[in-house]
Amino acid sequence: DAKTTQPPSMDCAEGRAANLPCNHSTISGNEYVYWYRQIHSQGPQYIIHGLKNNETNEMASLIITEDRKSSTLILPHATLRDTAVYYCIVRSHGGATNKLIFGTGTLLAVQP
Amino acid sequence: DAGVIQSPRHEVTEMGQEVTLRCKPISGHNSLFWYRQTMMRGLELLIYFNNNVPIDDSGMPEDRFSAKMPNASFSTLKIQPSEPRDSAVYFCATRPPGSGYNEQFFGPGTRLTVL
Numbered sequence: 001d002a003k004t005t006q007p008p009s010m011d012c013a014e015g016r017a018a019n020l021p022c023n024h025s026t027i028s029g030n031e032y033v034y035w036y037r038q039i040h041s042q043g044p045q046y047i048i049h050g051l052k053n054n055e056t057n058e059m060a061s062l063i064i065t066e067d068r069k070s071s072t073l074i075l076p077h078a079t080l081r082d083t084a085v086y087y088c089i090v091r092s093h094g095g096a097t098n099k100l101i102f103g104t105g106t107l108l109a110v111q112p
Numbered sequence: 113d114a115g116v117i118q119s120p121r122h123e124v125t126e127m128g129q130e131v132t133l134r135c136k137p138i139s140g141h142n143s144l145f146w147y148r149q150t151m152m153r154g155l156e157l158l159i160y161f162n163n164n165v166p167i168d169d170s171g172m173p174e175d176r177f178s179a180k181m182p183n184a185s186f187s188t189l190k191i192q193p194s195e196p197r198d199s200a201v202y203f204c205a206t207r208p209p210g211s212g213y214n215e216q217f218f219g220p221g222t223r224l225t226v227l
Contacts, residue, residue, distance in 0.1 A: 041221075042220065043203045043219055043220055043221055044155070099157055099168065100157070102154060102156075103154070
């Protein structure tokens, strides 16, 4: 599986956009980029995933560079409840690939 | 839907005792995962089941750990005998069938303390 690199921590002002970067320079053609987050004392929560096109859902947007070596998760209007550890994970689909391997993630602190 | 249900939420036990953690998956989900989270090692996959069959248990630390899924609505993770280094938060997660991607739904976790 491709390895991901994320900054250990970031700050964001409440109401502003939070842009969380992830490097995955060894990603292969059939691997997707997933984002999960973990709010303190809770289990991880799925946010979004994508292959090569940008994706948007009710929680966030995912921007993947054309060469797919990096991506950015965007929370358009961060709130205090978005304070969490955000994990970027790269996985392929299908077969015996149900495993998600969580790294250390980015601790996003949303400031009032 | 109540989501993934785990019990107990907190468990404190003494070294050498047997510990059993329980998980009830979301109805209809056919993949189930057990994870362990510690400060030192982060979030680790221990074992996962597909249609009640263990598929990959390579993350199970040693023979003291065992997991079962006797039916589609129940799974257990047992530690016997428990040791202080087993202290961690244990999460159960499930995934629906047919989805080609990896959206896993996590339970609230069981915080285990072994004294």
